[in-house]
Every structure is written in structure tokens, then in C-alpha cells.
Amino acid sequence: MKKVCLILCLFGVISCFSQNKEVLYNFTSIPQASMVNPGADVSYKFYFGIPILSGISANLGSKSFSAYDLFADNGVDFNQKVRNVVNKSSRNDKVITNQQLEIFSGGFRIGGKESRSYISFGAYQEFDFFMFMPKDLALLALEGNKDYMGKSFNLGDLSLKAEVLSVFHVGFHKKISDKLVLGGRAKIYSSGANAVSTNNSGYILTNQTDGTPNIYNQVVSSNLELKTSGISAFTKDEYEGNIASDIAHNTFFNGSLGLGLDAGITYYFKDNLQFTASIIDLGFIKQSKDIETLTYKGTYQYQGANPDFLGSDDPEDVFDEFDKAIPRDTLHNKYTTWRPTKLYTSLQYSFGESRSDDDCNCRGQVNKRYKNAVGGQVFAMSAPRVPIAALTFFYQRNIFEKLDAKVTYTFDTFSNKNIGLGLSGTLGSFNIYALVNNVLEYKDVSKANSAAFQVGLNFVFQQKE
Secondary structure (H helix, E strand, O other): OHHHHHHHHHHHOOOEOOOOOOOOOOOOOOHHHHHOOOOOOOOOOEEEEOOOOOOEEEEEEOOOOOHHHHHOOOOOOHHHHHHHHHHHOOOOOEEEEEEEEEEEEEEEEEOOOOOOEEEEEEEEEEEEEEEEOOHHHHHHHHHOOOOOOOOEEEHHHOOEEEEEEEEEEEEEEEEOOOOEEEEEEEEEEEEEEEEEEOOOEEEEEEEEOOOOOOEEEEEEEEEEEEEEEOOHHHHOOOOOOOHHHHHHHHHHHOOEEEEEEEEEEEEEEEOOEEEEEEEEEEEEEEEOOOEEEEEEEEEEEEEEEOOOOOOOOOOHHHHHHHHHHOOEEEEOOOEEEEOOOEEEEEEEEEEEEEOOOOOOOOOOOOOOEEEEEEEEEEEEEOOOOOOEEEEEEEEEEEEEOOEEEEEEEEEEOOOOOEEEEEEEEEEOOEEEEEEEEOHHHHHHHHHOOEEEEEEEEEEEEOOOO
């Protein structure tokens, strides 16, 4: 049980947001836009990102509470703040995060001067975390069962996934015609640490026998399972290494391996009416390094006076009975995890035709360029229980020849007032971009339920006709 508590505490303290990158999607003056749609309509002679600095992103937040709810200096006891957070939450509230750090990236055109085919490549580190709020377990831990006679506390509320991994990828992108662009990307995953506990069930129930106020019927029915890879070595008493450096080493050089793919399309109904769609991270990892599965399966039933675990009575027999009824088993079987697959689609209408001073336009079709674009985007992501979805409306503007802006308004599980802002500017061949979500909350970040950003530096070289 010590290992279970350790792992859950490590991951449970993180409060997080979704993996939707609505500002980056189809923002094609940024090379990294192809990472969320390998079929995006971009063109260049070649580009490369500045190592480590070409793509840094983090998404932080929570649907149920903010940092202010827990840490505000308002005279309210911390334990009461925790109770308030738990009481106002539900078992379907999600806690999610995604962090990425691009190690290196680049791309170049292949074929002759008139070729419309491109190769891209790169590697990045990623951290994923997903958890439903364990409402009943938190309530039981805080309040006990004294005031909840007859209530069944659902152990199935415990549902989480977490992983640290590296991704190496190679992509191919081709403009088939002036109307159609197709792209794909192959990925190799290397998982340094993984924890999964999603198929749990069971309950804890306490009833009081009528007419006998001190006689109780208590039942614990448990079907709990926690699978880990790359973690169990750190929980052993004899471990004397550095956890951060060892996980980093496992992530890049000694991780469990997997395969994945991305695919995308851009299609023009008209010169100024564009449809896009992509599927990202359709893949799996075969967890095979330092694997351990902990299970707590069985049923324990107690009938009689409530046992006094803190008094003079020796509770050893009670604990022994519990351990026999719900034993902890440790297995070492390989298991497979699926990546959180993302789906994007958009419809964009462009207007305000203008001429470019450049012979080549990297933001869309070569023949025509528009200063404005409006449209909508739909996002969906696979998750335990039910998928996550979001709807985004956007306005994009070419402010100057090499300065673009995008504004988004997103409705999702976490907020209905998420305004995002993105800027991408190029000076010579040097490209710099910055994207943020939920800008209205930045006036007091401690009260924000979510905050996200992405920044990067690239060199982009266009073909001069």
C-alpha cells in the first residue's frame, strides 16, 4: 500500500488542463503547426528549430478548483478549504495536463525546384497526466463514514493515467494539387515512466443494525489495480540514485518502446474556403521495462461493534483478517498502453485578398494570399469513460507582411470563456512565436482554472522564385 500511496501522491498533486492546441492548429506561419496537422498547407525550402527552444508548451489547470481555493490567505482553515473543494466537485471532473519540450526539429523540400514534397523530422519530450476526481475516496478520507451510514463509497472513482516519454518522428507532406494537401508522420515512443489505474471497481459500505446503535455491518469489496513501468525501482528502500536523472535516462535511452502515426489533410473547396482534418498520436507502447502490477482484490465483511483501532484493544487480528480477505498481489506481466489520440477538424473562410512582396507565400496557397480568415475548429481526445471535446471559433489576421495574429474563443469541459491569442513574426529567416490560452484569467493567475502557453524560435528559409 505504501507504493500505491506514493505514486498517487506524486501524480495527484498536479492540477492540469487539456491537450487541445487550438491556437497553434492551422496557424501555418509557424512550422510547428504541422505537428497538429501533418497535412497543413505550408511551404518552405527548409527550416530548423533552435534546439530546446523551438517548442516549449505547458497546460495547467483544473475544472473543480483553482490555486486560490486552496492557498488564499483569507483566514479559512486549510482542511476546510480542502473539504470545500471536494464537496463542490463531482466524480466526472477531470484533471489533465500535457507538457512538451521539443529537443530538435527540422524539415526540407525534396525533389526539384517545382517539387511540392517535404520531409520533416524531430524529437520531443512529453509528459501526460489524466485523472478523474476521486470524489468518494476523498470524501471518505476527509469525513469518515460516521455520517454516511448506508452510503456506498465507489472505489471505481479512482481512475488515472500518467506517463513520461520521448518521441522520435519522421513526416512526409505533399501538395497533390492546388486543392489538396496530404501528410503523414511515423513515431517511435520511448516511455521512461508509466502508471495506469483505470479499470477499478468496488465499494465500501457501512450499515447500522436497527435497534442496536453500536452494531455495524461493514463491507469492503475491492477490485483495484495499479500498473507501473519504470517506477517500482524508485520505491525500494535500497534505491540510492537520483530519480529525475534516472527517469530522464530511461526516457531517452532505455524506455519501453511503441509505435504511432499522425495523418492530416487540407482541401480547398474554393481558393478562400478551406477544410482541414488530422488525427494525432494513433499509437501504443508495449510497457516492458521495470514492470509491476499491484492488485487489491477480494471482499472483507465485518459485523459487530465498531473496532477500536486506536484504543487498548489489539487490532492485529482485524488487520490479519483484512489482509487475508483482500490480499495485495504483485505481478510482473507486460502490458500495453494506448496514447491519448487527438482529432482535429476545421473550416476556414478567408477574405481581403492582397499581394505579397515575397515570391513565395508560406502561409497558404502560392497564387493568392488573404489578410483575414475566420472559421471554426473541433477537437476531440480519447480518455477513460468518455472522450474530451472542444469547439473553437477563431479570427486570423496578417497584420504586416511577416507578422500574423490569431484570436480564438473556445468552449470545452473546463471553461466557456477561454480566449486565446497567438502571434508569429519573422525577421529575415528568424521566426519567433508565442501562444497563450485563457488570457482573461491572467489578471490573477491564482484564481484561474486553467492557463496554457507555447513559445518557440525557428529559422525558416523560403524558396525565391
